[in-house]
Amino acid sequence: MSQLDTLRQTLAAHREEYLDILKQLVRCDTQCIGHGILGGKERAGLEVYEQVVRGMGAQVQLEPLDEDSVQRAICTYNDGNAGHNYDDRYNVYATFGKSEPGKRSIAFNAHMDVMPVGELSFWESDPFDPVVRDGKLYGRGSGDDKGGIAAAVAAVKLLQDSGIEIPGQVQLHCVSDEEGGGNGSINAAIKGHRADACVICEATGNNAIWAHMGFVFFKVEVTGKSLHSAQKWLGVNAIEKAWKLVEALHELENDWLMRYRHPHLPSPSLNIGVIEGGTAGSTVPDYCSFSLCLHYIPGMMTHAEVIRQVEQCIATRAQGDSWLREHQPKVTVYQQGQGFEQDVREPFPQAVKTAMEQVLPGYGGQFIVSSSGCDARIYKNILGMPTLIVGPGDDSVAHCPNEYVPLDEWYDAILLYAQIILGWCS
Known part of the structure; x- marks a missing residue:
C-alpha cells in the first residue's frame, strides 16, 4: 500500500475526530473589533488551538503582538497598519519535527481572528454553534480561516495517526489580527519565524493562488x-x-x-x-x-x-x-x-502542483490569482520565502452571514496538506 493510500485509509477512519477540531475552533467567538484597530477576541480560540497542538506533542511558543514590529515593517517594507490595540493578542507557533541536513521545513499560516457576525437575524443558525447541513459546516470562521487552521493541524495528526514520520520540520503559525491588515503575520516575519516554504491556508477551493493585488x-x-x-x-x-x-x-x-x-x-x-x-x-x-x-x-x-x-x-x-x-x-x-507574486516555475510551487495532482485528480493543480490581498505578501516580500495560498472553502462567502466550508473539500485539504509535507520536506 502506498503512503497516499495509507493516508486516505486513516483519514476515513478519523473523519469525525478531525472534524471536532474545526468545530471546537468555530465555537470560540474570536471576532476582531473595529477591523482589528480597537482589538480582538482571539484568545479564546488560541487557547483551544494551543491545547490541541500540545496534545499532539508540538513545541509551542506564544508571542505577544507589538507595535514596534509593525513600525519596522512600515518603515522598511511599506507594509503594516499602525496603532492597533494588542491587549491580550498574540500568535501561537507549533513546531513538529526538526531541521536536518538534506531535509526541508514548511510553515502553514492561518489566522484566528474572524470578522464581526453582523445582524444575527440574517443567520440561519448561531454563528458560533457549528452546524452541518447538506455537506457543509456553517459558522463564523468556518471558511475564513478556522477551516484552514484545523486542516493544517489535522494534516499533521493524519501523518501521526498513519504512523508516518514527519520528514524535516513542520511549523504551524496561528496568528492574530489578520483581518486588520496582517499585523500578526508581520510580527511573525519581523521576529524571524521562517521556514523553507510557506502555505497560507486561506480559502481557495484547494487551488493555488500565486499572485494577489x-x-x-x-x-x-x-x-x-x-x-x-x-x-x-x-x-x-x-x-x-x-x-x-x-x-x-x-x-x-x-x-x-x-x-x-x-x-x-x-x-x-x-x-x-x-x-x-x-x-x-x-x-x-x-x-x-x-x-x-x-x-x-x-x-x-x-x-x-x-x-x-x-x-x-x-x-x-x-x-x-x-x-x-x-x-x-x-x-x-x-x-x-503590498502585492504578491510567486514564480510558479520554482521548486516549491511545482511540489505543490504534484501533490494536488496526486490528491485531487480531475480538479487539482490549478494555479489562479486573487483580486484581494492576504498574508502571503508578508512571507514572500519580507522573509523571501516561496509562498502559495492554498486552502478549503470559497472566499465569496467569507465575511458573510451563513459562512460555510464544504466538508468534502475540507477533508481533501487535510490530505493535500499532508501530501505537500511529504513531497516538500523529504
Whole structure:
C-alpha cells in the first residue's frame, strides 16, 4: 500500500475526530473589533488551538503582538497598519519535527481572528454553534480561516495517526489580527519565524493562488462652514466639497483602467466604502470624511506611486476650488499591504502542483490569482520565502452571514496538506 493510500485509509477512519477540531475552533467567538484597530477576541480560540497542538506533542511558543514590529515593517517594507490595540493578542507557533541536513521545513499560516457576525437575524443558525447541513459546516470562521487552521493541524495528526514520520520540520503559525491588515503575520516575519516554504491556508477551493493585488486604505477629511440651511449660500457644505474629491478619484480610477492591464490579475480598482458628515438636514455640514480602499497591480504599479497619485489627485482638485485651496483636505493612510507574486516555475510551487495532482485528480493543480490581498505578501516580500495560498472553502462567502466550508473539500485539504509535507520536506 502506498503512503497516499495509507493516508486516505486513516483519514476515513478519523473523519469525525478531525472534524471536532474545526468545530471546537468555530465555537470560540474570536471576532476582531473595529477591523482589528480597537482589538480582538482571539484568545479564546488560541487557547483551544494551543491545547490541541500540545496534545499532539508540538513545541509551542506564544508571542505577544507589538507595535514596534509593525513600525519596522512600515518603515522598511511599506507594509503594516499602525496603532492597533494588542491587549491580550498574540500568535501561537507549533513546531513538529526538526531541521536536518538534506531535509526541508514548511510553515502553514492561518489566522484566528474572524470578522464581526453582523445582524444575527440574517443567520440561519448561531454563528458560533457549528452546524452541518447538506455537506457543509456553517459558522463564523468556518471558511475564513478556522477551516484552514484545523486542516493544517489535522494534516499533521493524519501523518501521526498513519504512523508516518514527519520528514524535516513542520511549523504551524496561528496568528492574530489578520483581518486588520496582517499585523500578526508581520510580527511573525519581523521576529524571524521562517521556514523553507510557506502555505497560507486561506480559502481557495484547494487551488493555488500565486499572485494577489496590493491594497491601500485612505481616510480623507474635509472641513466646511456650518450655518442654518435657510442661508446655505453663506456657509460651506463639507459634504459637497468632499464629493468633488470623490469625483476626481473616480477619474483617476478610469485613467488606471486605461493604462494598466495584467494578463492574469484584474484591473486596479478604487472603492468609496464609508462616508460620514452632517448633523441634520437643516444644517450646512462643517465636516465630512470618506474612506476608500484601492487595489493595485503588483509589478506594474508601485506602492509608493499609488499613494503619491491619490494624494496628488486630491491636492490638484483642491487647488481648483477656492475654499479647499485655503482649507486643504487631510489625507491619511490607515491600512496598507503590498502585492504578491510567486514564480510558479520554482521548486516549491511545482511540489505543490504534484501533490494536488496526486490528491485531487480531475480538479487539482490549478494555479489562479486573487483580486484581494492576504498574508502571503508578508512571507514572500519580507522573509523571501516561496509562498502559495492554498486552502478549503470559497472566499465569496467569507465575511458573510451563513459562512460555510464544504466538508468534502475540507477533508481533501487535510490530505493535500499532508501530501505537500511529504513531497516538500523529504
